[in-house]
Amino acid sequence: MKKTLKDVNVSNKTVLVRVDFNVPIKDGVITDDNRIRAALPTINYLIEKNSKVVLFSHLSRIKEEADKAKKSLRPIAEKLEELLGKKVFFVDQTRGKELENSINNLKNGEVLLFENTRFEDVKDNEVVKYESKNNEELGKYWASLGDLFVNDAFGTAHRKHASNVGIASNISESCVGFLVQKELEMLAKGIDNPEHPFIAIIGGAKVSDKIGVIDNLLTKADKIIIGGGMAYTFFKAQGHSIGKSLCEEDKVELAKSYLEKSNGKIVLPVDSATNNEFKDSPANFAGLDLPEDQMGLDIGPKSIELFQDLLKGAKTVAWNGPMGVFEFEHYKKGTVGVCEAIANLKDAFTLIGGGDSAAAAIQLGYKDKFTHISTGGGASLEYMEGKVLPGIDIIQNK
Known part of the structure; x- marks a missing residue:
């Protein structure tokens, strides 16, 4: 300490x-x-x-x-x-x-x-x-x-x-x-000593940004929900067509290995809100396979329902990364849906690990609905990866 x-x-x-x-x-x-x-x-x-x-x-x-x-x-x-x-x-x-x-x-x-x-x-x-x-x-x-x-x-x-x-x-x-x-106490409670069932929600654009988080939480969480742009790299790993969606080709094999070793812990979306380009106009919807001219910009309504059902009864929830392009009016529903599901949990410890997910929760009016929203995006992300934080490590022990 x-x-x-x-x-x-x-x-x-x-x-x-x-x-x-x-x-x-x-x-x-x-x-x-x-x-x-x-x-x-x-x-x-x-x-x-x-x-x-x-x-x-x-x-x-x-x-x-x-x-x-x-x-x-x-x-x-x-x-x-x-x-x-x-x-x-x-x-x-x-x-x-x-x-x-x-x-x-x-x-x-x-x-x-x-x-x-x-x-x-x-x-x-x-x-x-x-x-x-x-x-x-x-x-x-x-x-x-x-x-x-x-x-x-x-x-x-x-x-x-x-x-x-x-x-x-x-x-x-x-x-x-x-x-x-307070940050250290909250993160320790949410990540190191969680009450189970413990569900982690990981979103954002890139698998490469969250490799360490997935690695660390696979050993701790009961379920890991994956949304955001990074989900399409996992879809590609499963052999689905992802149209023009964001995909890290050099991480497809890694995504495949995560799916294999997760023993069902990793839960992916089942549908997408799509558009033919990166713009804020009314969404189209697709199932697991996207048309060639479409890109996924948010999770779809069936995924929101699936994730909300999974979150019921959770005692600890740690969330890092939005479910879609929440800055766009037509593509914020997934992030709002997850926000609402977490906000309505009774007797659960709920943690947002800073960054875009914190910005989304605050912007969407859910600031007071979480046990803790971290003030440090990069620092909380590295904590969730299980890394040592040098600015804390150097401080004298009790």
């Missing part, structure tokens, strides 16, 4: 907190502040404990010097100030005297946010990737700015960066914040 905030003494200390403020910004305005709100419990706890709170985050990728003008954390500092109801000091630097002096001048209970950590990836228009390649000198420098480190950014926990692994490797004490603590 990793140290949590309650395991360390933060009072009167300068606490470095890696948060995930990677939020969408359009024309300088934040369009979704959920990730900022998710960090508030940790920040407020540190304020109450009279810590000097030093926050930092990345925002998108920085590929050239020109990116920096539109990817500053300044709008986030203003939004955080509004949400906290107190002053947030902002330093538009990632290192140097101005940052050091501002941190040294902080009083107990005050909050400072410094600039986008990914600004360290480009210097004088040269791509150096100091942050994202975990530059040793940068990790040591950031660690020198505080007394202890709190990782509360689950969204980057699968990355080995200077702002998580680099700092934690070079500071005397580290722990996870409340957001990461």
Whole structure:
């Protein structure tokens, strides 16, 4: 078990907190502040404990010097100030005297946010990737700015960066914040210690993106429902005609091997909502074999019914990946149907592993109907694969 905030003494200390403020910004305005709100419990706890709170985050990728003008954390500092109801000091630097002096001048209970950590990836228009390649000198420098480190950014926990692994490797004490603590507890309950029957639902475009998840969950789940574009690679493996549907030809044999070793655990759709091109117009419907001029863009009504029946009585459900092109009005029914089925389960532990399935559930109005929706798509996916998350692994144990 990793140290949590309650395991360390933060009072009167300068606490470095890696948060995930990677939020969408359009024309300088934040369009979704959920990730900022998710960090508030940790920040407020540190304020109450009279810590000097030093926050930092990345925002998108920085590929050239020109990116920096539109990817500053300044709008986030203003939004955080509004949400906290107190002053947030902002330093538009990632290192140097101005940052050091501002941190040294902080009083107990005050909050400072410094600039986008990914600004360290480009210097004088040269791509150096100091942050994202975990530059040793940068990790040591950031660690020198505080007394202890709190990782509360689950969204980057699968990355080995200077702002998580680099700092934690070079500071005397580290722990996870409340957001990461909850993520780890929920994922452990849903994936490592599930109550049975345990049904996993895996969707999305590509088998290659989910190989590790299927491998790991075949040993744990009672059934694995597969939908989305990846289902057509499995149909091809079964010898069905898939028309113009998405298919990873180099993964057909792998899909065949999964079907053979799953002993009936893998459940595929039985029909599709199709179109003759990738567009949002009224659907056609096909059974297991698609006409040559059609592509599958969603599961069909019989598949929705099949999946809903399978989910009845489930005690644990883990879902990663939509059933179709849910962004299209005519091809969101499969994802909505699965959402509704999970939302209506009584006494079940229901988990969404971030990414597109989380976006779909929130967008479709089911945000409060799940036990837990992960804030980290890539991190939760790797957890579901059974991988070690470097940003968590480096944190001190209790």
